[in-house]
Amino acid sequence: MRIRKSLTALALTAAIAAPAALATAAPASAIDSYAAIRVQASSTSPGYYDVIVYGYVNNAPPYSYVTMSLKGDDPWSDDDLGVRGYTQSEYGHFSIKVTVPKPTLNEDWEGCDEVYASVSSSTGWKKNTPNHTGCY
C-alpha cells in the first residue's frame, strides 16, 4: 500500500511536469511552414515596386535553396508574370526580394490585380503565398 501511494505521487508529478517540458520544446519545432508576400513601392526607384517573398520551411537542413515565381491569380488560368527569385535559406528561413516595374504587377488590364508567388524549396516543400491585391 505504501509503495503504491508513492507511485501515484510520482505519476502525478510527472503529469504536472510534462506540459512545462512541452512548452519549452515547442518554439523550435512548432512553427509551421509558410510563405507570404509583401509588395511596396520602391523607396529608391520611382515607378518600381519591391516584392518580398518570405517564410519558413519546417525541418529544413542548415542550408537549403528556395525559388519563387510571381503569378497573377485569375479565374480561368493564372498568368506567369515572368519574374523569378532565388535564395539560400538558413535553417528554413527565407526572404527573396525582387524589384519590378509597375506594369509587371498589372496582371489584369481591367481592374485591380491579384499577385502571388509560387514557392519551392530544395527540400521538396512547395506552397503558394496568399494573393496580394493591389491596383497597378
Ligand SMILES: [Ca+2]
Ligand atoms: Ca487577376
Ligand SMILES: [Ca+2]
Ligand atoms: Ca490592373
